[in-house]
Amino acid sequence: MTTIDDVARRAGVSASTVSYALSGKRTISAATRARVEKAIAELGYTPHAGARALASARTNVLALMAPLRPDVDVSVIMQFVTGVVTKARSHDYDVLLLTQEDAAGLSRVASGMVDGLILMDVEAKDQRIPVVTQLRQPTILIGLPEDPQGLSCVDFDFDAAARLAVRHLHRLGHTSLALLGPPPAVLERHTTYADRLLTGYRAQCAAEGLQPVVEATGSSHTAALAALDAVLARSEQLTAVVVHNEAALASVVSGLHDRGRRVGEDVAVLALCPAYVAESQSIPITSIDIPALTIGEVAVEMLLERTGAPHAAETRLLAPTLHERQSTFPLEPPVLT
Amino acid sequence: MTTIDDVARRAGVSASTVSYALSGKRTISAATRARVEKAIAELGYTPHAGARALASARTNVLALMAPLRPDVDVSVIMQFVTGVVTKARSHDYDVLLLTQEDAAGLSRVASGMVDGLILMDVEAKDQRIPVVTQLRQPTILIGLPEDPQGLSCVDFDFDAAARLAVRHLHRLGHTSLALLGPPPAVLERHTTYADRLLTGYRAQCAAEGLQPVVEATGSSHTAALAALDAVLARSEQLTAVVVHNEAALASVVSGLHDRGRRVGEDVAVLALCPAYVAESQSIPITSIDIPALTIGEVAVEMLLERTGAPHAAETRLLAPTLHERQSTFPLEPPVLT
DNA sequence: ATCCGTTGTCGAAGCGGTTCAACACTGTAT
DNA sequence: ATACAGTGTTGAACCGCTTCGACAACGGAT
Numbered sequence: 001m002t003t004i005d006d007v008a009r010r011a012g013v014s015a016s017t018v019s020y021a022l023s024g025k026r027t028i029s030a031a032t033r034a035r036v037e038k039a040i041a042e043l044g045y046t047p048h049a050g051a052r053a054l055a056s057a058r059t060n061v062l063a064l065m066a067p068l069r070p071d072v073d074v075s076v077i078m079q080f081v082t083g084v085v086t087k088a089r090s091h092d093y094d095v096l097l098l099t100q101e102d103a104a105g106l107s108r109v110a111s112g113m114v115d116g117l118i119l120m121d122v123e124a125k126d127q128r129i130p131v132v133t134q135l136r137q138p139t140i141l142i143g144l145p146e147d148p149q150g151l152s153c154v155d156f157d158f159d160a161a162a163r164l165a166v167r168h169l170h171r172l173g174h175t176s177l178a179l180l181g182p183p184p185a186v187l188e189r190h191t192t193y194a195d196r197l198l199t200g201y202r203a204q205c206a207a208e209g210l211q212p213v214v215e216a217t218g219s220s221h222t223a224a225l226a227a228l229d230a231v232l233a234r235s236e237q238l239t240a241v242v243v244h245n246e247a248a249l250a251s252v253v254s255g256l257h258d259r260g261r262r263v264g265e266d267v268a269v270l271a272l273c274p275a276y277v278a279e280s281q282s283i284p285i286t287s288i289d290i291p292a293l294t295i296g297e298v299a300v301e302m303l304l305e306r307t308g309a310p311h312a313a314e315t316r317l318l319a320p321t322l323h324e325r326q327s328t329f330p331l332e333p334p335v336l337t
Numbered sequence: 338m339t340t341i342d343d344v345a346r347r348a349g350v351s352a353s354t355v356s357y358a359l360s361g362k363r364t365i366s367a368a369t370r371a372r373v374e375k376a377i378a379e380l381g382y383t384p385h386a387g388a389r390a391l392a393s394a395r396t397n398v399l400a401l402m403a404p405l406r407p408d409v410d411v412s413v414i415m416q417f418v419t420g421v422v423t424k425a426r427s428h429d430y431d432v433l434l435l436t437q438e439d440a441a442g443l444s445r446v447a448s449g450m451v452d453g454l455i456l457m458d459v460e461a462k463d464q465r466i467p468v469v470t471q472l473r474q475p476t477i478l479i480g481l482p483e484d485p486q487g488l489s490c491v492d493f494d495f496d497a498a499a500r501l502a503v504r505h506l507h508r509l510g511h512t513s514l515a516l517l518g519p520p521p522a523v524l525e526r527h528t529t530y531a532d533r534l535l536t537g538y539r540a541q542c543a544a545e546g547l548q549p550v551v552e553a554t555g556s557s558h559t560a561a562l563a564a565l566d567a568v569l570a571r572s573e574q575l576t577a578v579v580v581h582n583e584a585a586l587a588s589v590v591s592g593l594h595d596r597g598r599r600v601g602e603d604v605a606v607l608a609l610c611p612a613y614v615a616e617s618q619s620i621p622i623t624s625i626d627i628p629a630l631t632i633g634e635v636a637v638e639m640l641l642e643r644t645g646a647p648h649a650a651e652t653r654l655l656a657p658t659l660h661e662r663q664s665t666f667p668l669e670p671p672v673l674t
Numbered sequence: 675a676t677c678c679g680t681t682g683t684c685g686a687a688g689c690g691g692t693t694c695a696a697c698a699c700t701g702t703a704t
Numbered sequence: 705a706t707a708c709a710g711t712g713t714t715g716a717a718c719c720g721c722t723t724c725g726a727c728a729a730c731g732g733a734t
Contacts, residue, residue, distance in 0.1 A: 001448070001473070003720055014684045019722055026723090029682060049449035050390030051720035054689045059387065061433070061450075068419040070613060074411050082405040085436055094446065096398070097434045099422050109431065111338070112385035112690085113398075136338070220617035247617070250587050254619060276407060280557035280584070282591060340690055351714050356692060363693095366712060388690030391719045449720085 002043045011039040022047070053112060062088055062303060063114040065098040065105065065128075067121045071185060071219065073246040075274055076292045077120070080142070083296020084118060091304055103127075110135045116303045118142065122153075124190040138306035140299045143192040144315065152306065153315045154299050158193045158272075161288045161320035162200030165242045165270050168322055170208050173331030174240035174268055177205075178213035178231035180224075180252060181244050187216050197244060197272070211235070217248045224251035232259070239331055240268040246277050253281055253327075269327040284325035291318055339380045348376040359384070390449060399425060399640060400451040402435040402442065402465075404458045408522060408556065410583040412611055413629045414457070417479070420633020421455060428641055440464075447472045453640045455479065459490075461527040475643035477636045480529040481652065489643070490652045491635050495530045495609075498625045498657035499537030502579045502607050505659055507545050510668030511577035511605055514542075515550035515568035517561075517589060518581050524553050534581055534609070548572070554585045561588035569596070576668055577605040583614050590618055590664075606664040621662035628655055 008015040013032060020026040021036040028036075039045075053059040064084050066077060085095045096114055098105040100121065106128060110117070115137055119128055122143030132139040133149050141153040162179075169177055179201050181187065186194050198214065205212035213234055217227040227248070232238060241256075243249050249271050253263055261267045263283055271278050271287040278287035298316060305311050345352040350369060357363040358373040365373075376382075390396040401421050403414060422432045433451055435442040437458065443465060447454070452474055456465055459480030469476040470486050478490045499516075506514055516538050518524065523531050535551065542549035550571055554564040564585070569575060578593075580586050586608050590600055598604045600620055608615050608624040615624035635653060642648050 001720090004722095005720080015721080016685075016723075017683055020683085023722080026683085027681060032682075044444075046444055046448035048391070048720050049446075050387045050396065051449065051689090052722075053387030054385070054391050054691085055720075055722040057689075057722095064434075068415065068422060070412055070415065074415050075407055078405065078407065078411050078415060081434070082436070085405060085434055086438075089436070089439055089442075094442075094450070095434050097401075097418070097422055097432050099419070099426070101423075102426060105426075105431075107381075107383055109386075111383035112387045112389075113431070221619045251619065254591050282558045282588065338690090341692095342690080352691080353693075353715075354713060357713085360692080363713085364711065369712075385690050388719090389692080391721085392690075392692040394692095394719075 001048070002045045004045070004047065006043055007036065007039045007045050010043060011035040058307075059113060059115050060092055061094045061096055061114045062300070063096045063098055063106075063109045063117040065100060065102075065117065065119050067100045069100075071183060072121070073273070075246060075277060076290055079274055079292035080120065080296045083293040084300055085296075087297040087300040091300070093300075093304070106131050106135070110137055115307045116140070118299050118303060122192055124192055124195060138303060138311075140303045140306075142295060142299060144196065144317075145192060148313065148315070150313050152302050152313045154295055154302060155193060155317060156290055156295060157317040157319055158197040159200035159203075160317070161272060162197045162242075163204040164320050164322055165272070165288060166201060166204040166208060166210065169240045169242070169268060169270060169328070170210065172240075172268065172328060175210060176213075176235050176238050177210065177240040177242065178215065178235065178238055179242045179244065180215055180217045180227050180231065180248060182216065183218050183223075183245070184216040201242070213238075217243075217245045217252075219245065219247035221251045224248035225255045228252050228255045228259075238267065240270065240328075242270045242272070244272040246271075246273045249273060249277065249285065250281060253283065253285070264327045264329055268329060268331075270322075271327075275323065278323070278325065283327055286323060286325045286328040288320045288322050294318060338385070339382045341382070341384065343380055344373065344376045344382050347380060348372040395644075396450060396452050397429055398431045398433055398451045399637070400433045400435055400443075400446045400454040402437060402439070402454065402456050404437045406437075408520060409458070410610070412583060412614055413627055416611055416629035417457065417633045420630040421637055422633075424634040424637040428637070430637075430641070443468050443472070447474055452644045453477070455636050455640060459529055461529055461532060475640060475648075477640045477643075479632060479636060481533065481654075482529060485650065485652070487650050489639050489648075489650045491632055491639060492530060492654060493627055493632060494654035494656055495534040496537035496540075497654070498609060499534045499579075500541040501657050501659055502609070502625060503538060503541040503545060503547065506577045506579070506605060506607060506665070507547065509577075509605065509665060512547060513550075513572050513575050514547065514577040514579065515552065515572065515575055516579045516581065517552055517554045517564050517568065517585060519553065520555050520560075520582070521553040538579070550575075554580075554582045554589075556582065556584035558588045561585035562592045565589050565592045565596075575604065577607065577665075579607050579609070581609040583608075583610045586610060586614065586622065587618060590620065590622070601664045601666055605666060605668075607659075608664075612660065615660070615662065620664055623660060623662045623665040625657045625659050631655060 004015045004018050008018045021028045021033050088095050117139045120142045122141045124146050126145050182194050202212045215227045215231050271285045275289040278285040341352045345355045358365045358370050425432050454476045457479045459478045461483050463482050519531050539549045552564045552568050608622045612626040615622040
């Protein structure tokens with residue numbers, strides 16, 4: 001291993017000068033800096049991360065705790081992770097990946113491995129919150145727990161998204177709608193996004209005088225069809241369905257087709273999912289895009305603002321935008337938009 | 338921060354005793370060990386990772402470079418990552434996640450951040466190989482490059498899988514088959530699994546006197562249908578299709594349906610994908626399972642064998658197994674199995 | 675000529691662990 | 705009684721880097 005002393009010797013300066021040349025925390029003459037840089041290049045020197053972490057109390061690594069299971073929308077998770085990693089890299093940070101199951105992981109990585117943490121898939125009363133509030137490092141939550149206890153949060157505004165979906169469909173003239181939600185397991189965990197979506201959906205239905213039909217939806221094809229049939233049975237004249245389950249979306253669309261309901265003509269489908277998922281369906285689906293990549297990026301930015309100088313807690317909700325595609329349509333004499 | 342000295346003081350022993358009690362590298366009397374453990378528990382002490390890494394030249398972290406893009410089978414990647422992380426944790430290792438794009442990442446993390454690396458999605462002439470062979474740490478490749486240069490590799494045996502697929506379908510009496518492969522971009526990169534699948538497929542077709550029809554398949558619905566139509570056009574009497582593209586699978590199945598070919602009766606579909614993907618299709622698809630989780634686990638095990646004492650290079654190919662489900666069937670008078 | 679503020683560089687003291695050589699005990703063989 | 709081989713514990717060196725205080729050299733103001 002080549003060390004900072006090797007570089008210093010080669011450049012004819014002291015180790016501290018090399019350190020300052022690297023960090024820029026002290027002024028260094030152009031000539032000296034050039035010699036140092038030359039020596040670094042020739043030796044292929046890279047500072048030892050552990051030594052640096054020990055001396056500076058910073059690691060330039062952040063922890064991301066993600067739900068690594070195939071039961072929730074895989075592509076949302078992947079996009080989110082991608083957003084975190086790329087944004088972190090652009091700030092010269094690396095990312096340590098923890099699984100949701102690794103309960104002790106938080107305290108472990110907090111002692112000298114990472115400068116901050118991001119927690120995905122936060123539940124209403126998340127066990128991890130009391131743990132991370134005790135840490136020296138800042139934490140950002142993805143999701144809105146009941147009591148964030150002074151932690152900052154980011155998420156997509158699922159409440160607003162649900163309202164937007166209902167309002168949009170209602171304005172198009174649909175009065176009988178149903179929500180096909182995430183798998184029962186997600187609901188039972190009280191993952192906050194699922195709860196907020198439900199709340200928004202029910203509230204907006206109430207506000208517009210509509211019946212809020214809801215069904216949890218398993219991710220397999222048969223489970224998706226079962227959920228579809230359940231809502232179909234409940235309201236025979238159903239003309240619009242909101243799907244918040246990436247895995248089930250394709251099955252719902254083909255299921256409607258098989259049951260003689262043409263998507264985009266007899267029945268409107270509005271999905272909550274990443275744009276590219278909506279686009280690659282058998283018929284392009286009107287969707288409210290879940291900006292997973294952006295959420296990841298925002299989480300990193302909020303986190304990095306809070307490493308170092310403390311910063312007030314903040315909750316950021318990303319506003320929903322609706323992309324009209326081919327699966328929705330005005331029903332009968334169009335109501336004014 | 339509570340340090341090892343705090344623990345030592347509280348337990349009435351020296352810091353080195355605490356260290357030995359923790360690592361077990363020296364014998365410690367039961368009484369002393371008990372006092373040390375008590376002190377640790379009372380103080381909630383966790384060793385500082387950086388200090389430990391500096392002193393011991395080990396970090397208990399390994400790097401995983403994964404392709405974070407939605408263009409390849411997302412669930413395969415997720416499963417793979419899951420396998421790596423959980424297996425690593427079971428050996429008390431954490432995982433640092435790098436993106437394929439982060440070219441400088443390998444050398445950066447190699448200087449003191451990680452004890453070993455795993456590279457996914459290796460290409461035939463992968464640029465990263467010359468880099469990692471220079472590192473002090475061991476590396477495991479997922480995939481089989483042209484020249485592994487002494488590195489160990491793990492992967493699914495795509496060659497054998499392709500042969501198995503062809504043989505199986507042929508034995509069932511199918512003589513006109515087609516392969517719907519991964520997206521063109523994957524093929525162009527010469528990701529090794531894609532190449533090996535093609536080779537195996539062509540070789541086995543040749544061995545059995547069949548025409549090897551192949552089509553790269555985009556992941557969107559329309560692209561999948563286009564590929565399907567292309568192979569349908571090339572051989573009108575097609576009775577079997579092998580699909581190695583998780584994202585396109587559903588579209589191919591529904592596409593066949595729409596074109597009046599009943600899957601499992603008129604045309605056989607055999608997929609290469611994780612079991613759960615095959616099972617959750619509209620009709621359970623006969624598949625050769627890609628054991629992504631296992632590959633991840635094996636990669637970690639091979640890697641950990643090689644941290645510390647050097648170990649001979651080795652290439653491990655996981656044998657394919659075929660799961661008969663409802664999408665395949667014997668054609669005409671069944672040929673003997 | 676003297677004083678002062680800048681600018682550039684350096685030596686040394688940590689950061690919090692691990693590990694080696696040394697040493698104090700104990701119990702057993704001589 | 706004496707030597708001897710464990711066993712258990714310790715002090716000190718060291719891992720590679722950052723950072724603080726000190727200081728030399730220089731130019732400009734007095």
